[in-house]
Amino acid sequence: MAKLYFRYGTVGSAKTMNLLAVAHNYRQQGKKVLLLKPEIDTRFGKDIIKTRAGLEAHADCLAPAAGPLVLPDLTDVVCVLVDEAQFLTADGIDSLHRVVHLSPKIPVICYGLRTDFRRQLFPASQRLLELADTLEEIKTICTYCLHKAVFNLKLCDGSPTLDGPAVELGCEEKYLPVCASCYAVKHGIAADRSTG
Numbered sequence: 507m508a509k510l511y512f513r514y515g516t517v518g519s520a521k522t523m524n525l526l527a528v529a530h531n532y533r534q535q536g537k538k539v540l541l542l543k544p545e546i547d548t549r550f551g552k553d554i555i556k557t558r559a560g561l562e563a564h565a566d567c568l569a570p571a572a573g574p575l576v577l578p579d580l581t582d583v584v585c586v587l588v589d590e591a592q593f594l595t596a597d598g599i600d601s602l603h604r605v606v607h608l609s610p611k612i613p614v615i616c617y618g619l620r621t622d623f624r625r626q627l628f629p630a631s632q633r634l635l636e637l638a639d640t641l642e643e644i645k646t647i648c649t650y651c652l653h654k655a656v657f658n659l660k661l662c663d664g665s666p667t668l669d670g671p672a673v674e675l676g677c678e679e680k681y682l683p684v685c686a687s688c689y690a691v692k693h694g695i696a697a698d699r700s701t702g
C-alpha cells in the first residue's frame with residue numbers, strides 16, 4: 507500500500523539531503539520520481555532544490571502558495587518527493603493524500619519543518635500531521651548543547667527574535683536548530699516555578 511510520509515525536522519537536519527539521496531537511489535535504478543517544491547522558495551532559483559552541502563536537483567513541479575496544486579502527468583512515476591513541504595497549502599497536502607490513496611496510488615514523501623520560529627505549526631505541517639500514514643523525525647543536535655533540536659530559533663542581526671512573517675524563508679545565518687531549553691533561554695522565557 508502506498509503511503510503519505512511526513513519526514514519532519516528542524517532547520518539543518520539534512521532533510522533536503524535525505525530527499526536528494528532517495529531521488530538518486532530511485533533514478534539509479536531507472537525509476538522515475540517527481541520532485542516537487544513550493545513556488546515561494548526561491549532561495550536558490552525558482553526550480554532548484556539545493557542542500558546546504560551544495561547538492562542540487564531540478565524540481566519537476568512547483569506548488570503554488572495559494573490555489574490548487576496542479577500535478578503533471580504521473581504516468582510511470584513511482585514516487586513523489588516534496589521539499590519544504592511546510593510551504594504548501596493545506597489543500598495541497600489533501601491533493602497529495604489523494605495521489606497516495608485514490609489515484610494513481612503512488613507514495614508521496616514530504617520533507618519539511620513541523621513548526622515555525624514561534625513554535626507554531628505551519629498549516630501544511632498541521633495537515634500532514636493529520637493525514638500522513640507515516641511520521642518520521644529527522645534528528646539533529648541543538649546548536650548550543652548536545653540535546654536533540656526540536657525548534658527553530660530565528661536570529662535577526664545575531665539576536666533571537668519572534669518578529670517577522672512565519673513564511674520568511676530561512677538561510678543559515680538566520681535560523682538555528684535548538685532544543686526546548688535553549689529556545690527558552692535564548693528568548694528569556696523564565697522557567698515556571700509556580701507549579702512546584
Ligand SMILES: [Zn+2]
Binds near residue numbers: 648650651684689
Ligand atoms: Zn540546547
